[in-house]
Amino acid sequence: MTMRADEIVYPTEAGLYCAPGDFYIDPLRPVARALVTHGHADHARPGHGAVLATRQTLEIMAIRYGEEFTASRQIADGPIRIGQTTVSFHPAGHVLGSAQILIVPDKGPRILISGDYCRVPNPVCAPWEPVPCDILITEATFGLPIFRHPDPMAEARRLIASMAEFPDRPHLVGAYALGKAQRVIALARAAGHAAPIAIHGALKRLCDYHAEQGIDLGPLVAATEPATKPNPADHDTAQLVLAPPSAFASPWVQRFRDPVLCYASGWMTVRARARQRGIELPLVISDHVDWPQLTATIRELAPTEVWITHGAEDGLLRWCEIEGFAARPLRLIGYEDEPE
Amino acid sequence: MKAFARLLERLAFTPGRNSKLTILSHYFGTTPDPDRGYALAALTGTLDLRQVSASVLKRLASDRVDEQLFRLSYDFVGDLAETIALIWPAGAATGSQAETGAGVSVAQAVNLLNGTGKLALSGVIADLLDRLSPPERLALLKLATGNLRVGVSARLTRSALAMGTQRRVEEIEEIWHGLSPPFQPLFDWLDGGPRPDPAPAPFRPVMLSTPVTPAELAPLDPRDFIAEWKWDGIRVQAVSEQGIRKLYSRTGEEIGAAFPDIIEAMTFDGAVDGELLVRRGDEIAPFSDLQKRLGRKQVSRVLLRSHPAALRLYDILTWQGEDLRPLPLAQRRARLEAAGIDSPRIDLSPLLPFDDWNALAQLRAAPPVPQIEGVMIKRRDAPYLAGRPRGPWFKWKQDPMLVDAVLLYAQSGHGKRSGFYSDFTFGLWDGADLVPVGKAYFGFTDEELRELDRFVRKNTVQRFGPVRQLAPKLVVEVAFEGLNPSPRHRSGIAMRFPRIARIRWDKPAAEADRLTSLKGML
Ligand SMILES: [Zn+2]
Ligand SMILES: [Zn+2]
Numbered sequence: 001m002t003m004r005a006d007e008i009v010y011p012t013e014a015g016l017y018c019a020p021g022d023f024y025i026d027p028l029r030p031v032a033r034a035l036v037t038h039g040h041a042d043h044a045r046p047g048h049g050a051v052l053a054t055r056q057t058l059e060i061m062a063i064r065y066g067e068e069f070t071a072s073r074q075i076a077d078g079p080i081r082i083g084q085t086t087v088s089f090h091p092a093g094h095v096l097g098s099a100q101i102l103i104v105p106d107k108g109p110r111i112l113i114s115g116d117y118c119r120v121p122n123p124v125c126a127p128w129e130p131v132p133c134d135i136l137i138t139e140a141t142f143g144l145p146i147f148r149h150p151d152p153m154a155e156a157r158r159l160i161a162s163m164a165e166f167p168d169r170p171h172l173v174g175a176y177a178l179g180k181a182q183r184v185i186a187l188a189r190a191a192g193h194a195a196p197i198a199i200h201g202a203l204k205r206l207c208d209y210h211a212e213q214g215i216d217l218g219p220l221v222a223a224t225e226p227a228t229k230p231n232p233a234d235h236d237t238a239q240l241v242l243a244p245p246s247a248f249a250s251p252w253v254q255r256f257r258d259p260v261l262c263y264a265s266g267w268m269t270v271r272a273r274a275r276q277r278g279i280e281l282p283l284v285i286s287d288h289v290d291w292p293q294l295t296a297t298i299r300e301l302a303p304t305e306v307w308i309t310h311g312a313e314d315g316l317l318r319w320c321e322i323e324g325f326a327a328r329p330l331r332l333i334g335y336e337d338e339p340e
Numbered sequence: 341m342k343a344f345a346r347l348l349e350r351l352a353f354t355p356g357r358n359s360k361l362t363i364l365s366h367y368f369g370t371t372p373d374p375d376r377g378y379a380l381a382a383l384t385g386t387l388d389l390r391q392v393s394a395s396v397l398k399r400l401a402s403d404r405v406d407e408q409l410f411r412l413s414y415d416f417v418g419d420l421a422e423t424i425a426l427i428w429p430a431g432a433a434t435g436s437q438a439e440t441g442a443g444v445s446v447a448q449a450v451n452l453l454n455g456t457g458k459l460a461l462s463g464v465i466a467d468l469l470d471r472l473s474p475p476e477r478l479a480l481l482k483l484a485t486g487n488l489r490v491g492v493s494a495r496l497t498r499s500a501l502a503m504g505t506q507r508r509v510e511e512i513e514e515i516w517h518g519l520s521p522p523f524q525p526l527f528d529w530l531d532g533g534p535r536p537d538p539a540p541a542p543f544r545p546v547m548l549s550t551p552v553t554p555a556e557l558a559p560l561d562p563r564d565f566i567a568e569w570k571w572d573g574i575r576v577q578a579v580s581e582q583g584i585r586k587l588y589s590r591t592g593e594e595i596g597a598a599f600p601d602i603i604e605a606m607t608f609d610g611a612v613d614g615e616l617l618v619r620r621g622d623e624i625a626p627f628s629d630l631q632k633r634l635g636r637k638q639v640s641r642v643l644l645r646s647h648p649a650a651l652r653l654y655d656i657l658t659w660q661g662e663d664l665r666p667l668p669l670a671q672r673r674a675r676l677e678a679a680g681i682d683s684p685r686i687d688l689s690p691l692l693p694f695d696d697w698n699a700l701a702q703l704r705a706a707p708p709v710p711q712i713e714g715v716m717i718k719r720r721d722a723p724y725l726a727g728r729p730r731g732p733w734f735k736w737k738q739d740p741m742l743v744d745a746v747l748l749y750a751q752s753g754h755g756k757r758s759g760f761y762s763d764f765t766f767g768l769w770d771g772a773d774l775v776p777v778g779k780a781y782f783g784f785t786d787e788e789l790r791e792l793d794r795f796v797r798k799n800t801v802q803r804f805g806p807v808r809q810l811a812p813k814l815v816v817e818v819a820f821e822g823l824n825p826s827p828r829h830r831s832g833i834a835m836r837f838p839r840i841a842r843i844r845w846d847k848p849a850a851e852a853d854r855l856t857s858l859k860g861m862l
Contacts, residue, residue, distance in 0.1 A: 144409070144412060144413050144416060145405065145426075145427050146413045146416065146426035147426075148474065150474075162350075165362060165366060166359065166362065169359075248759075251793065252759075253752075253759030254760055254790075256758065257756065257758075258356070258755045258756060259759070270417050270422075270426075271352070271419070272417070272419070276805045276806065277805075278752065278806050280353050280354055281353065282353065312416075314412055318408050318409055319409065
């Protein structure tokens with residue numbers, strides 16, 4: 001007998017659960033068996049009995065949590081039988097190692113869990129692939145029609161132009177340690193910035209890992225100049241500095257003289273968000289689908305049903321209603337608003 | 341339009357004055373005519389466009405976007421123009437490459453907005469929005485609603501214009517009022533062309549003073565100087581030439597519309613420099629009374645009667661066609677007295693008799709009325725010079741008022757103070773509560789910055805975005821120049837030019853001043 005989709009996959013306290021396979025996807029608390037879409041901390045947590053993920057996601061988890069982050073691990077490679085399902089991982093274009101997970105039950109509809117995904121080419125990870133499915137379980141971080149991310153190269157050029165306009169002011173770019181930081185670096189390189197880029201200590205291990213994976217980030221130096229050093233123009237210190245956004249609120253910033261605070265995030269579309277953080281140069285660079293990509297994905301995959309995990313679900317639900325797609329919110333909590 | 345949109349965006353997010361100047365000056369240096377001229381007009385408030393109301397904009401959006409999606413988006417963004425700029429459907433298929441903006445110039449946009457009747461206006465705007473990228477749409481909507489909100493004054497804009505040219509901002513101000521958008525003759529002149537003729541009754545850049553201390557005065561010969569009161573009003577220039585009458589602020593903005601009583605009293609032919617005040621009979625009113633008259637497009641007859649304006653003259657710049665500015669002050673003063681300007685609303689600021697600096701110090705310490713901020717000391721032999729030359733004119737202000745207040749909130753600063761918690765809100769005791777009374781930054785040395793920053797980080801009790809609420813522990817001595825009643829503030833009063841004079845690490849918070857004692861100084 002064929003199972004209904006909502007008997008196969010449904011939300012539980014520990015996260016999204018697949019009954020015929022007896023596993024969780026991106027669980028929020030320790031479980032016996034977890035399938036992890038990507039290495040961001042709100043999706044990949046330590047302490048599970050077994051983790052199935054892409055090789056890179058497993059390695060990133062080991063870097064973040066230590067080799068003991070799970071009792072056993074398995075690299076997702078090709079279709080894998082779990083219980084009465086076959087699962088497979090497909091590139092999501094979000095960050096290095098990120099994947100969409102397709103669940104094909106022995107009896108029942110094909111269910112695709114998008115994870116976080118992005119369809120704009122990104123030099124630091126494999127591009128998103130369309131995966132035909134009956135049920136699309138998607139994120140909706142930017143599920144409002146105001147979110148139309150500009151060409152990331154144009155944003156990188158704005159950054160470079162600002163550095164030329166203010167050659168004496170260091171440019172501090174707030175960017176998350178996994179994915180965003182490396183992407184900003186790669187974009188700056190593509191926009192012609194060849195000089196060494198300084199990185200905050202919290203970014204080092206993941207930048208090193210990207211380089212090991214064959215992603216060329218160019219010369220990186222540690223942003224450890226003491227506070228007494230004057231203008232970067234007088235010394236050969238890097239003018240472009242990357243740091244996790246949280247560093248902007250810490251005394252670490254004080255070592256830079258008259259810095260231009262920049263922040264690379266899809267949220268920078270909205271001025272109030274930039275102003276709230278005291279950002280002088282907002283850069284709209286996002287690793288999530290924007291509204292046009294999100295709606296195009298639904299149109300192209302044309303699933304019989306759309307389930308929305310987290311984000312601005314009201315906007316996307318309304319769009320599905322207008323366009324005639326059956327949709328429902330899962331209202332999963334625990335996935336942060338902005339591990340962007 | 342692209343460059344203009346980028347300009348507005350950068351200015352809106354850039355707090356530093358110098359950085360703003362750099363951004364503006366680069367824009368003027370790289371943008372072709374007439375676009376830069378229209379941008380200049382927009383930034384100096386001289387672009388007179390028919391303004392589009394919020395309800396027209398809302399209707400525009402509802403024609404294009406699902407109402408529910410629009411409402412959700414507006415709730416998220418919080419600003420109508422910004423919401424429309426972002427949500428407006430792009431022509432491009434995916435929109436993620438929405439860098440269309442197929443060549444609408446600022447000039448074209450301005451001309452379209454200007455040349456379109458009220459009924460056709462919303463159609464024209466919709467049409468323009470279709471052709472623009474999101475940042476350009478926002479720039480267009482800001483033009484159309486007449487609200488740029490980029491934190492740039494007309495003066496700062498003109499200063500940026502002067503940068504990198506042979507001209508000083510004062511020279512630009514001198515001809516400014518004869519010019520109109522898109523300012524082609526102005527740009528030609530800055531590029532080395534002929535000087536545009538000033539309009540009749542032009543503004544002449546004013547002469548400003550520098551602060552002075554008793555120690556700096558001591559070596560100077562008092563006989564070389566005259567002294568007069570520094571009145572607590574607004575420095576203005578009243579120009580009545582060739583039948584045209586204009587009242588200018590000291591930065592050259594026209595403020596005559598708010599002061600028809602002054603304009604009416606300007607029956608002379610010349611340009612004079614003085615203080616604008618509210619005066620009832622012989623009695624000068626507090627500054628807050630003058631504030632009620634400022635910034636208006638029209639003044640009611642009731643307000644004209646209850647808050648009558650007056651001019652108190654310091655100097656004379658031209659008289660019946662003759663430029664008196666090259667004359668020494670002593671001669672100008674004689675010409676001013678001889679001019680016989682005769683109006684109940686205009687009088688001369690008296691000269692103060694003094695033989696030595698001590699005598700002047702005594703006058704300064706006990707002014708006859710409270711609406712005096714100190715004394716002005718001016719060299720007898722100095723011509724009237726534009727700008728703030730150091731030496732000919734000094735201001736010797738009253739000692740500031742002081743209170744001991746408690747630090748309540750902190751925010752990080754900009755520029756040199758970047759990353760340091762150095763912008764503070766402080767308060768005074770009102771019963772058992774501390775009521776905020778003002779804001780100021782502090783930290784002039786690296787040592788001070790570090791000490792305070794450490795204090796803030798250790799004593800944060802709550803965070804609201806970038807603002808930290810502090811445990812009410814640290815007392816600071818706040819100096820300020822005066823007080824105004826202000827219903828907008830919870831304390832009921834607003835300080836003028838508050839600054840943190842020093843930190844009282846030694847003083848317990850309970851011993852800080854009370855709000856009632858501040859009110860007593862009013
Ligand atoms: Zn993610
Ligand atoms: Zn996520």
